[in-house]
Amino acid sequence: MTVPTDLIATCWTIAGNVYPGTDQDISPFPLEDRIAAAAEAGYAGIGLWHGDLLRWRERRASADLRRMIERAGLRHIELEYLADWFGEGAARRQSDGVRRDLFAAADALGARHIKVMPPFGGAAVPAARLIDEFGELCAQAARHDLLIALEMIPYSDLPTLETALAVVAGADADNGGLLIDIWHVMRSGASLDAILQVPARHILAAEINDADLAMHGDIADDSMRQRKLCGDGEFDVPLFIARMAEAGYRGPYGVEILSDRLRPMPLGDVAHRSFETARMQFAASTRQKVMP
Template sequence: MTVEYSLAHLTVLGLAPPQMIVAAAQAGYSYVGLRLNAVTTQEPRYPLHTDRLLLLETKRELAASGIRVLDVELIKLTPSFDVHDYDALLDGSAELGARHLIVQGADSDLARVSEHFGQLCDSAAKRDLTADIEFVTWTETADLARAAAIVRSAARSNGGLLIDTLHFSRSNEDIAELAKLPRSWFRYVQVCDAPSVPPTTLDGLIFAARNERMFPGDGGLDLRGILSALPPDIPYSLEIPTAALAKKIGLQECARLALESAKEFFGHRGALCSSAPRSHQKFSCKPA
């Protein structure tokens, strides 16, 4: 199985989009995912949809490198969500040639968040974009069942689910339940590894997710099981922030190692490789 890989912005969040695209091209990725709307107040901000010069520079690097934009983040469906607040973000995403929007359901009212998701899907469809709900353990949409309920209730053809292997594992989800959902809901997957035993505090969970993920095969998550429950031909977005390692070797090298590790781990047998830990230098994906 041939897998296309995308470099998620969180993996190299200190790199502005043009520099990130250069790093992705040098490492051998097919795509990048761009964080145009910041998630936290502490992180770097790259609002291409309001910074025309940065947008044009990013487009030049995309054209020069052949790298494509897989996804753009992040849109939060809060109780006060107004779809028109995101017109510029959606227009910029379309201009970049992006395919998908990452969405979080930040509202405890299921009917309201589903209505807002439907509105966003309709707006995205006008730009040939999909909208994909990602459930995150510490948010209002913390599990697979609630995320699926939002997608099902909105009932839009371009609405779907984005599975992050870390959040799936930390929310103690059942792979069998994942396999029951419509295949058309899944357009790509975010991949990383992590220790099988999660942090014991909320702050620990959040810090680890944003700073201490692991390359495929270095942790104890059931990557084989999760990915085998998804369509086999979807891209793998490598979202693997490794803050301590990045300080030692740099973000560009982290991007390269993430892709090298994923290719070694998945090998020619794709997601059916063993998920046993390994070192970066010596690993072989042996048949089960």
């Protein structure tokens, strides 16, 4: 069975025993091995974390990495992640350094998009500032031929599709939009039909995974540790794909599975199982009833 759309092996899916946002975030698998495993499994793209890029840069040239990715046949490169792009003070200075690194990597590698995080922790960033800063970020990214994909996260300060859409629609940048992840939509309490309220031009990236309908632990812990391979949980992944198609999305899908069960598994096994279970969802999605 062929896959009707391209799939991206997101960085955390094939990074092994690591946890984003902690001091345990350096993959035990060399980047060369992850590229090979993603390609051998059938993926058409790969996600690269900022830490991966810094580690590579310590010993190899970016041109070597680009050649390796191109020879593997991986066409889509996702870079992540940029936080505090709206911030001030030390947090903003650190964020601006990451921004420069990611822009440089995008130029060197030909990346498709950068994933950007919303504010967290009740930061109370004014809506006007979020819109202005997002617009400026997109304007800078356009000079690097990059898309900027803002991720709605239900335990952030942009906890719904509506709140995240207000930022990207307010900025109204041609290269700025949402990254819509089934996990975040489901955990926000929204119906998958809510995706149909997002204009196609504001959807720039998508991610699939699975989980139980009931959360395990708190929501952040559930997100980082309890996701499942597509088809192994209770989310309706084929319906998500169908609704994304109805909304007009035609781009690649990232497969993002942060799971304590997968982390200790061999790299090749995770790459193959995550790809095969994801691609099966697309055949099933064609059988979903299209809404009138």
